[in-house]
Amino acid sequence: MRDHFLTLTGITPSIIFWEIWLARNTDRMDGVAVSALKVISKVTRWIHVLAPLLSLQPSVRRTSAKALDSLGLLGNVIIPRHVAMIKWTRPPPGWIKVNVDGSALGNPGSSRGGGVGRSGDRNFLFAFFSGYGFGSNGRVETKAIWARLSLCRDLGFNKVELVSDSKVVVDSLNRQGAISWALWYWWARIKALMTSMEVSISYSP
Known part of the structure; x- marks a missing residue:
């Protein structure tokens, strides 16, 4: 199944540049300085809005899940796990x-x-x-x-x-x-x- 997290990471740079551009224009045109924390907050908000639209709930890679968790987006994401049946077997006689x-x-x-x-x-x-x-x-x-x-x-x-x-x-x-x-x-x-x-x-x- 396709890892939609890759799509999210692909568009995130555009969101970052957009918010930086808006902050720059707000400062130059309106004389209102926009802090870096506010830009980060807006970018994070965009990611939270877009994440549900990209169906992040299906299985994602473990590294993707860690990044989602850092953004508070992990939710009910299913992390694929490999299951193996383990059985105790007898050693040879005398062992x-x-x-x-x-x-x-x-x-x-x-x-x-x-x-x-x-x-x-x-x-x-x-x-x-x-x-x-x-x-x-x-x-x-x-x-x-x-x-x-x-x-x-x-x-x-x-x-x-x-x-x-x-x-x-x-x-x-x-x-x-x-x-x-x-x-x-x-x-x-x-x-x-x-x-x-x-x-x-x-x-x-």
């Missing part, structure tokens, strides 16, 4: 499955990581949660993976199917993508652990 997730508030920002470990028959084995200080999403994800693999080794679980929601980190560990220098320290420690254990790392959104 355990560990789901790991980490995130940094603001990316970078204050970071946390956690997850859960289960046996092949879905029995709960352990859960974990840790704070990792200031960092990026990638850093906390790699650190969380290393910490949980270390825990598995210490608990005697040497066959681990680990699932992460960071495709970048998973691809790098499976040698399908490059690793950022900022993540190298924890990435190298994970790879070292993987040489002493049987580890399968996969991505799940």
